[in-house]
Amino acid sequence: MECLPAFLNGLKSLLGISLFYAFSMSLTFFNNNIIKAYPFPLSITFCHLLMKFTLACIARSIISLYRGEKRIEIPWCSYVREVSPTGIASALDIGLSNWSFEFITVSLYTMTKSTSIIFVLLFAILLKLEKPTLSILIVVLCISGGLFLFTYQSTQFDLIGFILVLSASAVSGxxxxxxxxxxxxSKFG
Known part of the structure; x- marks a missing residue:
């Protein structure tokens, strides 16, 4: 009987991971196809972010009404100084990623975008969120080596697209x- 809750939790996790990968792959191919049909990636990104903003406002309002709690109010200067860097980096990440689809294949995009973990780690070390260790260095070197091997003498390699998606990975970090x-x-809830 004790194994059943653990099994159900594992099943939920497996379902969540499977859905994440399915939606992630679908979104990648959707973006690739829509950029080919409508070659204005920054306009698409703007519409995407506007839609997310609208849905987030609606969701926050519904949750606030449902729970009966007052929403956290943050002064405008805090938004500009502390929240906007994350928003700007998000917009640049999505915009550069979408723009890269005009130049490179989905496989090169996926492989290059996976280097964002290197940049996340680099910035986490710079901002003192993470301490550098030998094992982390080895992982970063393996990822970098894999990217080099994947892109070395690639037949469908485009330098502009590669730089765009690598920049998107850096901004993602x-x-x-x-x-x-x-x-x-704590002041941001």
Whole structure:
């Protein structure tokens, strides 16, 4: 009987991970196809972020009404100084990623974008969220080596697209590190 809750939790985790991968792959191929049909990636990014903002406002209002709690109010200067870097990095990450689809294949995009973990780690060390260790260095070197082997003499390699998606990965590192710093502050709830 004691194994059943653990099994159900494992099943929930497996379902969540499977859904995440399915939606992630679907979104990647959708973005690739829509950029080919409508080659204005920054306009698409703007509409994407506007839609997310609208849905977030609606969700926050519904949750606030449902719980009967007053929403946390943050002064405008705090938004500008502390929240906006995460938002700007998010917009640049998505915009540069979408723009890269005009130049590179989905496989090169996926492999290059996976280097964002290197940048997350680099910025986490710079902002003192993480301590550098030998094992972390080995992991970073393995990821970097894999990227080099994957892109070396690639037949469908485009330098502009590669630079765009690598820049998106770097900005993604800033984005997730800034988000981590932001969530550690109690005044933001």
């Amino acid at each position: 800033i984005r997730w590190t800034a988000a981590q710093k932001l969530t550690q502050k």
